Amino acid sequence: MAGITLDLAHAYKANPQQDSDYALLPLKMAFEDGGAYALLGPSGCGKTTMLNIMSGLVQPSQGTVSFDGRDVTRLSPQARNIAQVFQFPVIYDTMTVAENLAFPLKNRGLAAARIQQRVGRIAEMLELSAQLDQRAAGLTADAKQKISLGRGLVREDVSAVLFDEPLTVIDPHLKWQLRRKLKQIHHELGLTLIYVTHDQVEALTFADQIVVMSRGRAVQMGAADALFERPQHMFVGHFIGSPGMNFLPARLQGQDLILGGQRLSLAGSALGAAMLARLAQLAEFTLGVRPEYVQLRPAQQPGCVEVQVSKVQDVGTYWLITTQLAGQTLRVRLQPQARPPVAGDRVWLQLLGEHTCFYGADEQLITAPEVLA
Numbered sequence: 011m012a013g014i015t016l017d018l019a020h021a022y023k024a025n026p027q028q029d030s031d032y033a034l035l036p037l038k039m040a041f042e043d044g045g046a047y048a049l050l051g052p053s054g055c056g057k058t059t060m061l062n063i064m065s066g067l068v069q070p071s072q073g074t075v076s077f078d079g080r081d082v083t084r085l086s087p088q089a090r091n092i093a094q095v096f097q098f099p100v101i102y103d104t105m106t107v108a109e110n111l112a113f114p115l116k117n118r119g120l121a122a123a124r125i126q127q128r129v130g131r132i133a134e135m136l137e138l139s140a141q142l143d144q145r146a147a148g149l150t151a152d153a154k155q156k157i158s159l160g161r162g163l164v165r166e167d168v169s170a171v172l173f174d175e176p177l178t179v180i181d182p183h184l185k186w187q188l189r190r191k192l193k194q195i196h197h198e199l200g201l202t203l204i205y206v207t208h209d210q211v212e213a214l215t216f217a218d219q220i221v222v223m224s225r226g227r228a229v230q231m232g233a234a235d236a237l238f239e240r241p242q243h244m245f246v247g248h249f250i251g252s253p254g255m256n257f258l259p260a261r262l263q264g265q266d267l268i269l270g271g272q273r274l275s276l277a278g279s280a281l282g283a284a285m286l287a288r289l290a291q292l293a294e295f296t297l298g299v300r301p302e303y304v305q306l307r308p309a310q311q312p313g314c315v316e317v318q319v320s321k322v323q324d325v326g327t328y329w330l331i332t333t334q335l336a337g338q339t340l341r342v343r344l345q346p347q348a349r350p351p352v353a354g355d356r357v358w359l360q361l362l363g364e365h366t367c368f369y370g371a372d373e374q375l376i377t378a379p380e381v382l383a
């Protein structure tokens with residue numbers, strides 16, 4: 011197992027001139043030995059490029075990759091001792107399940123008894139024990155991909171196991187089970203696992219630390235609660251959550267916040283002096299608040315804004331209320347209640363509180379402990 015450090019940038023084209031020429035903009039990042047990480051972001055943001063740079067399938071155009079402090083930038087995937095699992099099964103159809111799982115161990119020259127023991131353990135974890143003697147050719151796509159996962163996990167001596175959207179071909183119900191299983195396997199085997207996905211639920215279920223990526227940039231690395239509670243970049247607020255964070259342009263005038271043409275007194279609000287001083291330096295900034303933290307309040311309550319309800323949806327465990335404030339959409343998640351508002355109503359919302367975030371040029375202006383200080 012190894013800790014992996016990246017200090018690099020990558021462009022597939024020669025002589026990159028502008029940000030959009032890079033698949034990965036300059037970044038410095040450390041993945042700890044034994045950690046479970048997800049690289050999360052939309053299609054084309056650079057996840058696979060980052061994974062392939064770690065495995066050695068792609069050489070970065072600038073900078074270095076280190077394993078436990080040793081520069082491995084020019085080493086092949088074999089020399090880096092990496093296991094990689096791809097979107098589609100990579101197995102030998104003519105071999106049995108057991109032979110497929112044993113293959114990476116035989117290649118390393120392990121003793122037969124040790125191979126049998128390890129194959130048995132991995133098969134049990136992935137619920138493949140009953141199929142060990144079957145030929146892979148006759149198995150379902152789901153079972154074949156489980157074998158691929160098993161082949162990735164079977165060796166104890168790898169530096170890391172890298173997964174590139176490994177559950178794409180898996181049936182939705184089994185997908186849910188396998189995600190949880192992978193997390194359990196991580197705890198049991200203690201391997202360094204790095205997992206690429208564009209699915210936030212997959213990332214949040216599997217990983218202890220998630221790297222959110224957007225257009226070649228790693229915009230935040232953090233645990234699920236940090237990404238939810240304190241997105242450091244507006245993209246994280248937008249991408250994580252269902253629906254994502256609300257964003258509204260805002261400015262300060264004296265002790266009042268101007269939001270959608272309405273004036274909110276900040277007297278008695280939860281915002282601390284440091285935050286107010288920072289906001290006062292800016293002509294305009296963006297207020298971010300998650301739909302979960304917007305509160306419905308009685309009319310004319312100080313510190314609240316008046317909005318018009320445009321849509322009310324019953325989403326089962328909560329109501330999703332869509333409202334409009336001076337041409338901006340603001341979504342609210344409400345617990346089911348006797349009399350939810352209806353489209354066309356005018357209601358009052360409290361947006362300010364300990365969970366409100368502020369952004370300038372897409373970046374969070376001030377971090378968690380200082381917001382209320």
Ligand SMILES: Nc1ncnc2c1ncn2[C@@H]1O[C@H](COP(=O)(O)OP(=O)(O)OP(=O)(O)O)[C@@H](O)[C@H]1O
Nearest residue numbers: 022023033051052053054055056057058059060208
């Ligand atoms: N071999 C290549 N040659 C040239 N450009 C490439 C190559 N591979 C990827 N790219 C480009 O680099 C950028 C990042 O691609 P990458 O595959 O790393 O993103 P991704 O986040 O993994 O997306 P996806 O989920 O669609 O695979 C994209 O603009 C892509 O078109």
